[in-house]
Amino acid sequence: MDMPLETQTQAPLVDAFGRTITYLRLSVTDRCDFRCVYCMSEHMTFLPKKDLLTLEELSRLCSAFMARGVRKIRLSGGEPLVRRGLLSFIEGLGAEVGSGLDEITLTTNGSQLGRFADDLYAAGVRRINVSLDTLDDAKFKDITRWGRLPQVLAGIDAALAAGLAVKINTVAVRGFNDTEIPSLIAWAHGREMDLTLIETMPMGDIEDDRFGQYLPLSDLRQTLEQHWTLTDLPDQTGGPARYVRAEQTGGRIGFITPLTHNFCESCNRIRVTCTGELYTCLGQPGSIDLRNPLRLSDDNALLHTAIDTAIADKPKGHDFRIQDGKMIGAMDRHMSVTGG
Ligand code: SAM
Ligand code: SF4
16 A cells, blocks of 8 residues: 655654654554453453544555654554554555654564564564563463464564564563563573563553552562573663663563653653544543544645644653552553554
């Protein structure tokens, strides 16, 4: 799919706190072939298809953001690779890498990588994140409810064989994978994959107790220090992850700690849902609709006005925190809506 090019270069996206937005995380579907316990309820209701942006609308949107200085786009979901026709959309974006874009990447549960890894590489994708919380078959079934571990491991193999750099994302869940995390890291580093640990965040109703799942990564770091010498690395991403190198493996470990460490000062990102809602903060409720401006006119003037309004109001930061044994600042939307 060809990208609709905007001829005129528009003003960059700078918010009221002087942060320049260069990174778009785009959810291309709310659907998923898994039902991870911290992400969705088992009987999740999905949106009617007509509410979703079409692939053409997604392309127009990306092109408009690129004209405003967005240099990196990450596709997410739901599970991005279950969206029909996504590959041709990725090919369109991939053709922009090196000119309009620095990078196109995606976050996936890995289930469809066996089918798509080679095509993703051919389309210009070079790095992907794969979410994986355990290497134990039975536990994998417990946490994803519907997932099959061998399929995901085969998908990761296919991605590595295709030449994609793979980073593993692992949500740290108390009482579930805390004791397994050192061996998960050793496994990832043994295959030249970095691994980033994520604290559970209070996103959406999920039937389970959030605080029971919460494991502060500061505690986990102490455990990891019993296995490896960890050297802090300078922040190169401008993102929420802080990285260390495990000296004995040479691999990197990332920590995303929304609850114990606030990373908002350097935030360069925005999120758009699969229905075209622009969220300028993962942890705040406000959003601006971009679907109507997209559908009302072929001209992007309305769209840019809506984007400007949202950026001017980008909040200073989120309010997730732990207080009196409870998670505060919870959002009523699921992570699968904004794509994590
Ligand atoms: N389906 C894809 C996947 O699982 O990688 C992409 C979407 S998923 C919503 C993106 C990331 O969000 C995954 O790494 C997932 O583990 C993480 N996630 C989902 N719900 C979360 C929560 N409540 N707290 C922290 N991370 C969460
Ligand atoms: Fe699906 Fe990803 Fe959510 Fe798991 S975390 S249910 S794979 S969207």
